[in-house]
Amino acid sequence: MLRKTQILTAIFSAIVAMGAAQAQIVDTPASHAVIMDHETGTILFSKDGQEPMIPASMTKMMTAFLVFELIERGEISLTDKFTVSEDAWRRGGFPSGTSTMGLAPGDTPTVEELLHGVIIMSGNDACIVLAQGISGSEEAFARRMTSLAHELGMSSANFKNTTGLEAVGHVISAEDLAKMAKLTIDKYPQYYDWYDMPSYTWREYTQANRNPLLSIEGTDGLKTGHLEVSGYGLTASAVRDGVRRTIVINGLESMAARAQEGERMMRMAFQSYDLKVITPESVELPEVKVWLGQQQTVPVSLASKVTIAGHKAALEKAKSEIVLDQALQAPIKAGDTVGKLVVTVEGQAPTEAPIVAEATVKKLGFFGRAVEGLSQMIGGNNG
Incomplete structure (x- = not known):
């Protein structure tokens, strides 16, 4: 048996939350929840944050991110046009009864217009049109989404479609959604601004942004999600006094509950949690x-230096x-x-x-x- 020497110290210190099942100082009615410090990527709070969950339309953050990547690589451009198929219209347009951009068969929107439809209107039709126009099928594009997610360190991701509509095995963890938000903000600020737009109009159809926190101080993105099987979810990010924090919640029972809990979690992210760095010299x-x-x-x-994070009451x-x-x-x-x-x-x-x-x-x-x-x-x- 290995010998252990234990010496209690008076160091002001804390730990980075690892998503383990432990008693939290605070709790949330959300089934899954994460608070992340943006600059360091440190998880400040996690409730089943590493457990794969059904993300619903929060999936569209990855759909959009892959398109951003392809634009960056020169594979497509914002001005490219894709034709709306009858399949995309039936599965994602008005006939589907789901979130839609309002596209019609034969329409030829640009990639930029489709991205607005994905990000602001949460259009399932826009997602399918992008996937079919780029990869030939939604299934092929979803496989590429999963592959890129894994390359970027989001190992929990397994995408079966581009929309987030219910599909067996379509999952990602709350922590990985927070990572996706960070990647979007850091790598593509020119596109991230679109997440803050209050509404978008395609021809005569206008859809308001569904993010309930956009009216809250400093919030500038990202994406809501809802399915009967997963409940109401939200990934949101905000900046206050130069500090950015991102929250992910899922499994709420209503839109009102999502808005209320989202606001509470964002307030806690700035007021109740702290983050410091302890250096060898200090x-x-x-x-x-x-x-x-x-x-x-x-x-x-x-x-080497150690990143310190946690609830202020626990740090003491x-x-x-x-x-x-x-x-x-x-x-x-x-x-x-x-x-x-x-x-x-x-x-x-x-x-x-x-x-x-x-x-x-x-x-x-x-x-x-x-x-x-x-x-x-x-x-x-x-x-």
């Missing part, structure tokens, strides 16, 4: 015992400990990893940060080791 760790060394202890420090009660994988035994070189700092905050999974020796400790000679062994024997007998 914290002093206690020295660690060394066996059979010319010095009995060695000074240690963090190997945060605890940390130094844990060694085994009893430290000389020789030790300066810079060697000798253990880890384990930080615990209520409601979050523990995080670990490697610690390194700050000095070299040489091994005792034969006589010194003999004396040390004798001392251990005497000490053991006294016990």
Whole structure:
């Protein structure tokens, strides 16, 4: 059994939420929920955030992102035109009874117009037309969406269509939706502005943006979603005092509940959660015992900076400990990893940060080791 050395410290510290099933300081009626700090990508709050869920129309964030990528690569342009098929009209237009851009068979909207239909109007017809125009079929385009999502680190994603309409196995986690929002904002700010548009009109048909938080301070995107099987969901992002936070919620029982909980979660994102960075220079760790060394202890420090995040109330009660994988035994070189700092905050999974020796400790000679062994024997007998 490996020996552990545990030393409580007075370090102000916290952990990055890892989505583990732990008691939270706060809760939400949403079945899945995430709060993310945008700059660092740190998850501040997570309720089943890593569990794959049905995203409904929040899927369209990935549909649009893939189109942005293809424009960037030069495979298509904003001015390209695609013809609306009867299939796209029947499955995504007015006959479908679902969210629509109002396209008709034979229409030839541009890619830019279709993207507005996807982002602002949540048009299922616009999604299908883009997919068929680019990949030949919606299924092929959805496979490409999944492949790109995995390339970008969103391993939970499995897209069966471009619309988010119910399909067996069509899932993505709330944390990965938050990552998608961050990627969209960071990589394509020129297109992200479209998520903030209050409405869009295709010919005589106008559809208002359904994001209920656009009237709330600093909110500038992103996407709602709803299916009977998944409930009401929302991915939203806002900037206040130069800080951007993103929330994802899903599984609410009504549009009103989504709006109310979205506003509450966004308020908490800025008022109740904090994020700091602890550097090796900013914290002093206690020295660690060394066996059979010319010095009995060695000074240690963090190997690199640690991102600190959590609920402000929990941060005040945060605890940390130094844990060694085994009893430290000389020789030790300066810079060697000798253990880890384990930080615990209520409601979050523990995080670990490697610690390194700050000095070299040489091994005792034969006589010194003999004396040390004798001392251990005497000490053991006294016990």
